[in-house]
Amino acid sequence: MSDTAALLSGRGIRPSPQRILILDFLRGTKEHPSADAVYRALSPGLPTLSRTTVYNTLGLFVREGLALSLGIDGVQSRFDGDTSEHGHFRCRACGGVYDFPVKAGGISPRLPRGFTADLVQLYCIGTCPSCAAAG
Amino acid sequence: MSDTAALLSGRGIRPSPQRILILDFLRGTKEHPSADAVYRALSPGLPTLSRTTVYNTLGLFVREGLALSLGIDGVQSRFDGDTSEHGHFRCRACGGVYDFPVKAGGISPRLPRGFTADLVQLYCIGTCPSCAAAG
């Protein structure tokens, strides 16, 4: 059994070929793909894969804490298989989304009394080095 | 001329009745409304108002720095007329979006070399006091 299959099983998620494929892809890319980008990337290798399954699966992973759903791109959700603490940067010019480190425990805002957060996300929007160089 | 009209004029934006209405509404609510919510709120008082104009106007305000577009609600953009530095909290239970303060200069991540951010947003997702009390 693959590592990924074991990871899924360990969380009580049946390790179907589609789920393994999608989770492996998410964990192996830094692209922060949209649901449709995941579909387009994997569909050639598994032609029966459907968008429905991609949406179902990404939603499942997010609920189960195996992936992050990013609202950084106003139009579509983008997904990140790296759930460790880090920030996200979106370049206005190329649309790319990049990770950036935040110091350990760096994102822990003091919320008003009574609010409890289970998820914190830090987004920066601006220009990435390549686009800055390109002018 | 109203304060709002003056504010728009000062930015080189023609202060049409629709723009004044929408900006006044945005600045007078803590609801972080979606584009459609803005439309539904204002349409009764100005029946000729169209969704197109609401979308156009909100987009203009965001580009001109008069409002913030929040990607905190995975499905739709929500808008905030308060552009001062603060964080946003979304309650999973009721869907409400709340402001919370961050200490001055509190959101200034160290980005990798070459990245320049013109906008930083901090999102927390969890449970608000009312929903926590409701169980």
Next chain:
DNA sequence: TTAAATGCAAATAATTTGCAGCATA
């Protein structure tokens, strides 16, 4: 009188839902 702003209708894009068949415990 000219450019900008508005708003209707249609188009597009992202996502969700209903449901039937398949796979697997």
Next chain:
DNA sequence: TATGCTGCAAATTATTTGCATTTAA
């Protein structure tokens, strides 16, 4: 076999676009 998973097609929701009309500098 019973339950969960997949995927097609249709539906829904959010947003954008094309274009004719109106408004105001």
